[in-house]
Amino acid sequence: MILVADSGSSKTDWMGYFNGETIKFNTQGINPYFLNEQDISRIILKNEVIAPLADEVKEIYFFGAGCSSPDKHEVVSNGLSAVFANAFISVEHDLLGSVYATCGDSEGLNCILGTGSNICYFDGKKIHDGHHGLGYVLGDEGSGTFFGKKVLLSYLYKKLPADLEAEFKKTFTVEKEQIITNVYQKPFPNIYLASFSRFLANNREHPFIYEILKKGFQEFVDTNVKDYPNYKTVPCHFVGSIAYYYQDVLKTVLEENEITVGKILQKPIEDLYNFILQKEGVVKQGF
Numbered sequence: 001m002i003l004v005a006d007s008g009s010s011k012t013d014w015m016g017y018f019n020g021e022t023i024k025f026n027t028q029g030i031n032p033y034f035l036n037e038q039d040i041s042r043i044i045l046k047n048e049v050i051a052p053l054a055d056e057v058k059e060i061y062f063f064g065a066g067c068s069s070p071d072k073h074e075v076v077s078n079g080l081s082a083v084f085a086n087a088f089i090s091v092e093h094d095l096l097g098s099v100y101a102t103c104g105d106s107e108g109l110n111c112i113l114g115t116g117s118n119i120c121y122f123d124g125k126k127i128h129d130g131h132h133g134l135g136y137v138l139g140d141e142g143s144g145t146f147f148g149k150k151v152l153l154s155y156l157y158k159k160l161p162a163d164l165e166a167e168f169k170k171t172f173t174v175e176k177e178q179i180i181t182n183v184y185q186k187p188f189p190n191i192y193l194a195s196f197s198r199f200l201a202n203n204r205e206h207p208f209i210y211e212i213l214k215k216g217f218q219e220f221v222d223t224n225v226k227d228y229p230n231y232k233t234v235p236c237h238f239v240g241s242i243a244y245y246y247q248d249v250l251k252t253v254l255e256e257n258e259i260t261v262g263k264i265l266q267k268p269i270e271d272l273y274n275f276i277l278q279k280e281g282v283v284k285q286g287f
Contacts, residue, residue: 001057001059002057002276002282004016004269004276004277005030005062005269006064006098006269007031007062007064008064008065008094008114008115008240009065009115009188011026011028011029012026012029012064013267013269014050015269015273017282022273025050027043029065030064031066032066032067032072033072034066036075037075037079040080041080041083045083054083054085057084059087059090059280060088061276062080062090063092063100064091064092064094064097065094068095073091077091095112097268098112099120099122100268101263102237102265103122103262104275105125108234109231109236111224111225111236111237112240113220114144114239115143115194116143121234140190141216141223142216142217142219142220142224143240144193144242145194147200147216148195148196151200151212152196156176160208161208167199167202171199197242200246201245201246210249213246214252217253218253225259226257231259232259232260235260235261236254236260236261236262238263239266239267239268240265245266247264250264
């Protein structure tokens with residue numbers, strides 16, 4: 001059995017190839033910056049789909065947020081190994097997973113716009129390291145966390161138009177002290193901040209919200225995409241719920257900056273799964 005996983009901070013999407021059949025399931029996000037080895041093992045063992053099949057798994061290809069350094073690789077690998085004792089385990093950064101899903105074997109820029117944000121250039125064979133992916137405190141331009149923070153700050157600073165302020169109060173029952181506690185004292189502040197980004201989806205036609213989205217995507221382009229000299233000559237792909245659900249605004253910004261739009265995927269897991277099986281020479285039945 002082969003398992004392929006794509007993990008963000010909020011959720012992990014899994015697909016597996018077992019006895020000629022494809023299985024799908026989800027778990028909590030597995031990010032080694034927020035979880036230790038024991039936490040990761042517990043998350044897997046709680047899943048009713050995969051836990052009973054753990055001994056059958058022979059290969060795992062895990063692509064996750066926060067897995068950019070050897071020590072973080074080890075945290076995830078050890079957490080998985082404790083459950084999947086018979087499996088070869090490969091742990092890579094989620095950027096590589098999204099590159100495989102979007103670029104495949106071709107040249108291009110690959111961007112992640114989900115809970116967090118990141119970008120890389122893929123020359124068709126390898127990723128060229130940039131200096132992005134600074135996380136929700138220093139970076140994450142154009143991400144769910146970024147937009148959630150923008151909405152929240154607009155509310156706290158009394159910058160929301162009256163109609164949006166009334167709508168915000170109906171949608172979220174939060175006070176300043178509660179917000180401060182969640183951001184500065186409780187775990188997963190990035191996910192908490194990103195939860196406010198759904199307010200944009202419900203009010204996306206409002207000029208104030210549209211302007212937040214457009215400025216946020218432009219900031220992502222200016223800070224990240226334009227950092228690559230060839231940004232106008234290669235396709236620019238996107239993965240993540242923010243890119244997918246607001247792709248009309250995103251495409252407008254990209255076109256205004258003369259950037260060629262490539263794939264825009266809500267989730268990379270299916271394209272990634274197919275790429276891995278092809279790469280490993282697995283012939284799927286019934287496809």
